[in-house]
Amino acid sequence: MKREMIIAGNWKSNGTLALRAEINNLLNDTNIEQGITVVVCPPVTLLEGMISDNKNPSISFGGQNLAEYGQGAYTGEVHAQMLRDIGANYVIIGHSERREYFSEKAEILAIKMLKAIDAGLKPIFCIGEPESIRENGEQNQYIESQIEEIIAITGIDVWAESILAYEPIWAIGTGKTASLDQVQEMHAHIRDTFSKHSDTIAALLPILYGGSVNQNNAAQLFTAVDVDGALIGGASLKQDQFAAIISAANAEANSN
Ligand code: 13P
Numbered sequence: 001m002k003r004e005m006i007i008a009g010n011w012k013s014n015g016t017l018a019l020r021a022e023i024n025n026l027l028n029d030t031n032i033e034q035g036i037t038v039v040v041c042p043p044v045t046l047l048e049g050m051i052s053d054n055k056n057p058s059i060s061f062g063g064q065n066l067a068e069y070g071q072g073a074y075t076g077e078v079h080a081q082m083l084r085d086i087g088a089n090y091v092i093i094g095h096s097e098r099r100e101y102f103s104e105k106a107e108i109l110a111i112k113m114l115k116a117i118d119a120g121l122k123p124i125f126c127i128g129e130p131e132s133i134r135e136n137g138e139q140n141q142y143i144e145s146q147i148e149e150i151i152a153i154t155g156i157d158v159w160a161e162s163i164l165a166y167e168p169i170w171a172i173g174t175g176k177t178a179s180l181d182q183v184q185e186m187h188a189h190i191r192d193t194f195s196k197h198s199d200t201i202a203a204l205l206p207i208l209y210g211g212s213v214n215q216n217n218a219a220q221l222f223t224a225v226d227v228d229g230a231l232i233g234g235a236s237l238k239q240d241q242f243a244a245i246i247s248a249a250n251a252e253a254n255s256n
Contacts (some may be wrong), residue, residue: 003204003205003206003228004035004036004037004206004228005035005036005037005206005222005228005229005249005252005253006036006037006038006039006124006163006206006208006228006229006230007036007037007038007039007229007230007232007245007246007249008038008039008040008041008062008090008092008124008165008208008229008230008231008232008236009038009039009040009041009232009236009237009242010041010064010092010095010210010231010232010233010236011040011041011042011043011046011064011236011237012043012064012097012233013043014043014237015042015043015045015046015237017046017049019046019237020042020046020049020050020053021053022239023040023042023050023239023242024050024053024054026239026242026243027040027054027056027059028053028054028055028056030056030243030246031250032056032058032059032246032250033249033250033253033254034253035253036058036229036246036249036250036253037058037059037060038058038059038060038246039059039060039061039062039089039090039124040059040060040061040062040236041061041062041063041064041090041091041092041124042061043064044063044064044078047061047063047083047086047088048086048087051086051087051088060089060090061087061088061089061090062083062088062089062090062091062092062121062122062124063078063083063088063090063091063092063121064091064092064095065078065091065092065093065098065112066078066079066080066083066091066093066112066115066116066121067079067080067112067115068108068111068112068115070115079115079119080115080116080118080119080121081119083119083121084119084120084121088121089120089121089122090121090122090123090124090163091112091116091121091122091123091124092123092124092126092165092231093109093112093113093116093123093124093125093126094109094112094125094126094127094150095126095167096126096128096167096169096172097172106146106149106150106152106153107153109125109150110150110153110154113125113150113154113158113162114154114158117158117161117162122161122162122163123158123161123162123163124162124163124164124165124208124231125150125162125163125164125165126164126165126166126167126210126231127143127146127147127164127165127166127167127190128143128166128167128168128169128172128210128211129142129143129168129169129170130169130170131169131170134168134170139168139186140186140189143166143186143189143190143193144189144193147190147193147194148193151197156194156197156198156201157201159194159197159198159201159205160200160201160204162205163205163206163207163208164190164205164206164207164208165207165208165209165210165231166183166186166187166190166207166208166209166210167209167210167211167231168182168186168211170211171210171211171212172210172211172212172233173212173233173234174211174212175212176211176212177211177212177213177214177217177221178209178211180220180221180223180224183209183221183224183227184224184225184226184227187207187209187224187226187227188226190207190226191203191205191207191226206228206229207226207227207228208227208228208229208230208231209221209227209229209230209231210230210231210232210233212234213230213231213232213235213245214234214235214241214245215235215240215241215244215245215248218230218244218245218248218249219248219251219252222248222249222252223252229249230245232245
């Protein structure tokens with residue numbers, strides 16, 4: 001069974017109304033092959049406007065975070081139903097920047113996942129090892145424990161509705177991309193780890209690669225059998241680069 005391919009852009013804390021208009025225009029005119037979903041995750045200030053101005057049914061939108069709480073007196077928070085209410089379908093959870101700067105641990109991330117699923121949002125759940133772990137050759141154990149600690153709380157079933165993004169921390173925003181072999185090996189390891197809980201979920205789980213994906217390396221990364229797309233930071237803010245990455249996904253879809 002062929003898995004869907006997902007090209008997701010994480011704008012992080014970047015983006016203005018001008019950029020929103022630019023990327024909306026680009027996406028409205030972009031051909032996207034069947035079996036590919038493009039997901040744009042702008043900052044929450046731009047999300048509703050982007051969704052309203054979108055005319056391309058192959059584009060979906062997501063939040064970059066959600067509250068661990070529901071509706072109520074939680075000043076500054078945006079909860080899952082609020083994202084759904086404006087038409088978002090996805091939400092990024094567990095990005096290494098949130099783990100590092102906002103001290104988000106598995107317990108909180110699991111609550112966020114369950115809240116997202118309950119509201120009908122698909123989590124894009126991020127994992128990835130720091131450079132020191134990779135240098136010591138301990139990345140497989142590290143990633144396995146990141147997966148096991150979250151499944152221990154959420155259970156396996158919610159993963160049938162989720163997407164996983166492997167983002168080695170040393171490759172995020174550094175221009176250092178993991179090699180094709182490193183990516184394929186890790187994605188296969190991630191799938192094996194899930195298959196200890198459910199072969200079906202493991203086989204269907206979209207696993208995205210993130211970490212300095214750009215117009216020069218995307219096509220090659222998409223050839224790996226266990227790479228089902230990308231989670232893109234910097235290059236998703238540049239019209240020409242994001243368009244080139246979508247073209248690489250289209251070419252890969254057409255070659256199958
Ligand atoms: P870069 O593509 O800028 O390395 O960022 C990757 C990322 O963190 C996406 O979530």
